[in-house]
Amino acid sequence: MSALMRKDLLExxxxxxxxxxxxxxxxxxxKSFTDRGYKLRISTQPAWQNSYTxxxxxxxxxxxxxxxxxxAMIPHMILLEPLSECFVLGAMASWAISYLIQIDPFAIYLFHILLWFLLDYTLLSIIQNSSLSFSRIDFVIAWLLRELFAFVLFTRALWExxxxxxxxxxxxxxxxxAEEVKPKL
Structure with missing residues (x-):
């Protein structure tokens, strides 16, 4: 992505x-700026990331x-990252809420997933600032695949x-x- 920074602070x-x-x-x-007490600002405009594929x-x-x-950058993410995913967080939250107020955990879990899905769809619609270039069914399929594979991809990141x-x-x-791995001759 792009960033603007003062050259003298970088030097x-x-x-x-x-x-x-x-x-x-x-x-x-x-991190080098915040470690020295400077504040960062993030643009209110989304950054377009146009992958070639x-x-x-x-x-x-x-x-x-x-x-x-x-x-690698923030090692405690090994523990925290899985907790930021829809299905894992939903399971934990539904168990905790059902324990505290005796509500069916499956109903809470389904509500959590539906709300997460709707918020993702709404956020994407806002960021696109127009109608989406794909159907709602395409979004449902892509969203489900992304959420279902999150844990698999995280596990792959750990093992490879x-x-x-x-x-x-x-x-x-x-x-x-990062250290470049030289090919074996």
Missing amino acids: EVGGIAAFGQYLAEDFFFA SDIETFQKRITRWAKLRI PDIRWRTGTYKLKWGGI
Whole structure:
């Protein structure tokens, strides 16, 4: 994505070259600023990410790569990331609510999933700022596939820690440092 930053503040920490060891350099740019007490601002306009391909495999590889990066950069994400997914969070919440107020957990779970789905659809409609370029049925199928595969992709990120990015393969170390894996001759 794109970021605007003051050059002198970036030069204070070694310039862009100081972040060359990271695949997620944008995260570390921001971290270097906040660590020094500066505040960040996010644009009110959504950033368009126009991938050159939009097939399921490319999407899954991107989601897995981002999970690998988050786990390497912020290790406690191994525990927290699964809790941010619709089905896992819904199961935990429905159990907790049913325990506290004796309501059918399955009804709560279904309500949670429906509400999450509707909020995702609404958010996408707002971001697109127009009618969606696909049918509601297409959205339902894509949404279900994304939610159902979330845990599988997270597990893949844990078991296959190397990242293939453009023309190289990288091993991620704790802290988000990427080391290129040299092919064996």
